[in-house]
Amino acid sequence: MDSLNHKLNTYFESWLGPRDKRVQQMLLLDNYLPTFALTVMYLLIVWLGPKYMRHRQPYSCRGLMLLYNLGVTVLSVYMCYQLVSTFWTSGYNFYCQNTYSEPEADMKIINTLWWYYFSKLIEFADTFFFILRKNSHQITFLHVYHHASMLNIWWFVMNWIPCGHSYFGASLNSFVHIVMYSYYGLSSIPALRPYLWWKKYITQMQLIQFILTICQTACAAIWPCGFPIGWLTFQISYMGTFVLLFSNFYIQTYKKQQGSRQKEFKNGSSLSTNGHANGTPLVERGTSKKLRTD
Numbered sequence: 001m002d003s004l005n006h007k008l009n010t011y012f013e014s015w016l017g018p019r020d021k022r023v024q025q026m027l028l029l030d031n032y033l034p035t036f037a038l039t040v041m042y043l044l045i046v047w048l049g050p051k052y053m054r055h056r057q058p059y060s061c062r063g064l065m066l067l068y069n070l071g072v073t074v075l076s077v078y079m080c081y082q083l084v085s086t087f088w089t090s091g092y093n094f095y096c097q098n099t100y101s102e103p104e105a106d107m108k109i110i111n112t113l114w115w116y117y118f119s120k121l122i123e124f125a126d127t128f129f130f131i132l133r134k135n136s137h138q139i140t141f142l143h144v145y146h147h148a149s150m151l152n153i154w155w156f157v158m159n160w161i162p163c164g165h166s167y168f169g170a171s172l173n174s175f176v177h178i179v180m181y182s183y184y185g186l187s188s189i190p191a192l193r194p195y196l197w198w199k200k201y202i203t204q205m206q207l208i209q210f211i212l213t214i215c216q217t218a219c220a221a222i223w224p225c226g227f228p229i230g231w232l233t234f235q236i237s238y239m240g241t242f243v244l245l246f247s248n249f250y251i252q253t254y255k256k257q258q259g260s261r262q263k264e265f266k267n268g269s270s271l272s273t274n275g276h277a278n279g280t281p282l283v284e285r286g287t288s289k290k291l292r293t294d
Helices: 002-016 033-053 062-090 103-122 125-132 141-160 164-187 190-195 199-222 229-266
Strands: none
Touching: 002 033, 002 141, 033 125, 033 141, 062 103, 062 125, 062 164, 103 141, 103 164, 125 141, 141 229, 164 190, 164 199, 164 229, 199 229
16 A cells, blocks of 8 residues: 555656655644545445435434534634635735745634635535435435545645645635535424525525636736646636536526426416415425434
């Protein structure tokens, strides 16, 4: 195993250059195999989990989901605050910031971005809750691609560009996750669901996040400061895939749904004011299966 780790590290360094020594000994960062193995385990659970649950009753997971979403929300608040406050007070350049410039600020960014990398492992639980609650229709290509790729990409980011210009996308993403996970945490409380109106805008925020990240990344290519151009090119390309996939998700989920509702209205089967459609409460549609609460 040590030999394989050494060969992989040597190969990566021959391809990407020397690794950043400031992240040595940080949990999971010394070798790539643990991150790769965790991703393979995640993909196996994505594949086998729905098969295991096929003939079983779904679990509610309500209390666990509330704690999970609250925990991720608090972690996102911490990361967003640390990244933004460090950028704001350290003299970091918005347009381009190299990875070796402000030693004290760089280490604060590195320590926070390690938590950001680790949070991508924690967020695998999003998918596990879908499986346990038998919401397999939500385990889309976009969902799996996003979760599996982020953990792996951030292993490389942490080993080669763990600070400097890397802070911006993580800051935006942490802010979006404050909004998103607080929504999902609150939605696990049935009494609050009628008052949660901002789900649609979460996807809009995500799309804005990707576009802003592309623009800010491009700034470092236009006004270079020594930050590796290869990483900038990759970042723009990767964010571009998210723009395409999330745009498609938004259109399929909201625009076509809106068109369908307008068609129903014209046919005389519009939604009634008490939240029912065709005699079926909206909150119960598609959720008639008994939930296990153990």
